[in-house]
Amino acid sequence: MSSSLNPRIKNIQKAIQVAVTGNFDPATINKLLSIMQVKSADQTLQAKKEAIQKKLGFTGKAVDGIFGVNTTTRLEFYVSARLPSLPPGANMIVSKKGLNLVIESEISSDPIYRLKHKKPVWPKGKSGITIGIGYDLGYTTAAKIENDWEPVLPATDVKKLKAVAGLKGKAAGIALANNNGDIRSVTIPFESAKAVFYISSLPAYAKLTRTIYPGIDKLPPDAQAALLSMVYNRGSGLKGDKRREMKNIVKLADKADLKGIAAEIRSMKRLWTSPETKGLLIRRENEAVLVENAGFFYNPDEIIFL
Helix, strand or coil: CCCCCHHHHHHHHHHHCCCCCCCCCHHHHHHHHHHHCCCCCCCCHHHHHHHHHHHCCCCHHHCCCCCCHHHHHHHHHHCCCCCCCCCCCCCCEEEHHHHHHHHHHHHCCHHHHHHHHCCCECCCCCCCCEECCCEEHHHCCHHHHHHHHCCCCCHHHHHHHHCCCCCCHHHHHHHHHCCHHHHHHCCCCHHHHHHHHHHHHHHHHHHHHHHHCHHHHHCCHHHHHHHHHHHHHHCCCCCCHHHHHHHHHHHHHHCCCHHHHHHHHHHHHHHCCCHHHHHHHHHHHHHHHHHHCCCCCCCHHHEEEC
C-alpha cells in the first residue's frame, strides 16, 4: 500500500536494520517485537501489532493494530537511538528495568524486606552493618548517616546507627552480635528505606559511577543501570587484583564495548566461591545479560535520570 507514511516507515526500517520496503510487513513487525522484548501469545500479525502498540503506551480502543500516523510517530521516537540530554544535577540515564535489578538484588521484594531486612544485618565479608536497601553503615560517616536518616527515623534510632558508622568486616559482625549502641533495637520501615534509597543513595551512587566511568554516557540505559548496580554493590575502588575487572571496564565503557563489559562482569565471578555468595554470582550474571542485550530503544517512561 502506497502512502505518505512510506518514507517514514523506510526510515524506521533502516534504524532497526530490516529490508526497506516502506510497509509494516511481517519481517518489520517481528524485528520490532524482538527489539522491544515483547512476546505475543497470538502469532497473527494483528495480535503482534497490538502487542507493539501496548508496549508503546497505547491503551483501550487505541490498541487497534492499525499502524497509522499515531503508531508511526511513537515508533519514530522509539527507534531514534538518541537519548535525551541530562538535566542539570543528573549524572546517568538508567532504565527502570535495570533499576529494578538493584532493588531486587538488595532486598528482593516488599514482603521479603519486611521479613528479612527491616532490622540491621551484617552480610559478612568486608561489609559493615547494613540497613534499608543495601545501606552499608561501615562505609558511611556518622555525619552522612544523620543527614540521610534523620528525616525518616526517630533521633534515638539515628544515634544508634551513628554508633556503628565505619565498622567493617569482623568488627561490624562483633558490634552487631554485642548489640553495640543498642543497634539491634532499630527497625527501618520499608517506606523509610525507600525514601533514603531514592533521595540519597541512588543519586550519590550515580555520581560515583560516573566518576569512575566517565564514558558511561555513551552506553544505553540498560548498560548504565548494570554498572550502577555493580558499583552500588562493590563500591568504587579500582586498585588491586580483586578490582581488576572494574578497572578494565573504564576503557571498555569509553569505547561503548558492551560485549567486553559483559565479559568483565562475568569474570568477577572468580571472586566468590563459597555457597553463601551464590547471590552475588546471580547478580553479576544478571548485570552481564543486561549489558550485552542493551540497546537505545526506549519509551520516555522506561528511563530515569539519576
